[in-house]
Amino acid sequence: xxxxxxxxxxxxxxxxxxxxxxxxxxxxxxxxxxxxxxxxxxxxxxxxxxxxxxxxxxxxxxxxxxxxxxxxxxxxxxxxxxxxxxxxxxxxxxxxxxxxxxxxxxxxxxxxxxxxxxxxxxxxxxxxxxx
Numbered sequence: 001x002x003x004x005x006x007x008x009x010x011x012x013x014x015x016x017x018x019x020x021x022x023x024x025x026x027x028x029x030x031x032x033x034x035x036x037x038x039x040x041x042x043x044x045x046x047x048x049x050x051x052x053x054x055x056x057x058x059x060x061x062x063x064x065x066x067x068x069x070x071x072x073x074x075x076x077x078x079x080x081x082x083x084x085x086x087x088x089x090x091x092x093x094x095x096x097x098x099x100x101x102x103x104x105x106x107x108x109x110x111x112x113x114x115x116x117x118x119x120x121x122x123x124x125x126x127x128x129x130x131x
Contacts, residue, residue: 016054026067064095
């Protein structure tokens, strides 16, 4: 399974992402995303008048679900389609939970760094007052 090359840092200011950015995020070829778009109804990026695909965060979440089923779980395309039909809510919840847990992990790491910094400051200030 491919390791993600460039995880997308979602920004509230940015509405659309290119197909190349999405492909890089999942470490897959652009052609695979176009293929999945034909095979799965839930992947439906907006297209400009010139045919350029523009992926929103919601579209990327749908690609995440298909990626998980096909690449990580090793399902066939038909198996993934059946799973999406029968367990769509479960897979969507799983993707959302993983994203939220990743955010929580980052927040906890920031807190840990802050506690370490405060501990060092306190230790240093104690040494100065004792002298």
